[in-house]
Amino acid sequence: MKTIIIQLVASFLGSLGFSLLFNVEKKKLLPCSLGGVFIWGVYLFCTHSLGLGDLAASAVSAGACQLFAEGMARLMKAPTTIFCIPALVPLIPGGSLYRTMDAVIARDWEKFYTNGAATLQITFGIALGLSLISGLLFTLHRKKKIEKN
Template sequence: MIKMVLLAFFGSAFPVVLFNIDRKKIIFTGIAGALGWIAYSIVFDKTGSAIMASFFGALALNIYSECMARILKTPASMFCIPGIFPLVPGITAYSAITYFVDKNFNMAQSKGLLTLGIAGAIGFGILISSSVIEYIFKLRKYCVNS
């Protein structure tokens, strides 16, 4: 588990160079990826569902990203986009294409639908967490100003 968390950390921290993000935020970006992977691993161990695990991984990752964006006064996408890399279903998509090329259409369909489900769960997790965080901060701002 520790090895995978470290790989998720580095898998999120290294793309920061490609995106030209401020070098001072590399560690926070790596933490975002590691946190998303920890949430993914916990949910996957409990449920066995990659789709549900991806949803909760993206949810945890984006809540962290939104909070760090407000703390460091930077866009949340600086943490969320590189942080989501460990959750992207690349091997599943590759498997779907490989099965399709090998004319194993049942497995290709199964892996393709799993890939779409995981991608949709990641998107939905980001959507829900962004909306909830935005609502909480607006509510907090409203309560403080009243």
Template sequence: MEYITNFIYAYLSTIGFAVLFNVPKSSFIKSGFAGGLGWVIYIFTKNLSGSIVGATFVASLVIAIIGEIFAIIDKNPITVYIIPGIIPLVPGFGLYNTMRSIVDRRFDLAANHGTEALLISVSIAGALVIVLSINSYRRQRQRLKQ
């Protein structure tokens, strides 16, 4: 039941950001699905492994793969699905805690929160780069065969 409610909340928040980013209306449902599924995979992987950074990496990989599939099916840019989809994974609370710790002059906590937020951001970027590079390589090979 926890996974279903988390999926619904992530789905709705992803659609909200899709509206903010002017995603085509026909892509709301699919971008919401990417964000919701990515969040559920994040929670499942975090519960399984205990690693926030690893869970974020796996969830970002899934979101990027789903975004690639939807982009090919709908003939839309992949950013239509990936950008709103990764919003639930962005470490906003970690960055907030970093800044709050700096203001409170608790630099040890600031370093911990900041490092975690940086690693989460790098894992999101790394996962997206891996999937996008594989797809780009695949497309280059198809062009050379023609």
């Protein structure tokens, strides 16, 4: 439990730090940072409670991230990416990339394969989640427009 709380607080600060780096406007800093906490919460829920693997868990959390960002974008009238990117930051597989490198130096090829695979799965899981949800929203939006006409 303690590690989970530390991770959630750290993901808030991490997302806040990246928001500053990406020159996010002041009044959007809080939603961007809270987005990071929310996404990491979703990821932890997926891996711990649902027992999903890296690929599925990161796809679901990235999908949640896209939904969150689209919602915030409508609410605050700004491009979606502004809320999406900082919130995604905790998902970036920096840890597993390091462990992959470390395994190469130690010539521990088994560890290399598991961590390398995790890095790739998380990366493509994120891409999958983002594009599927944005595609779905696009289609729904179009459908509404067509019905209106």
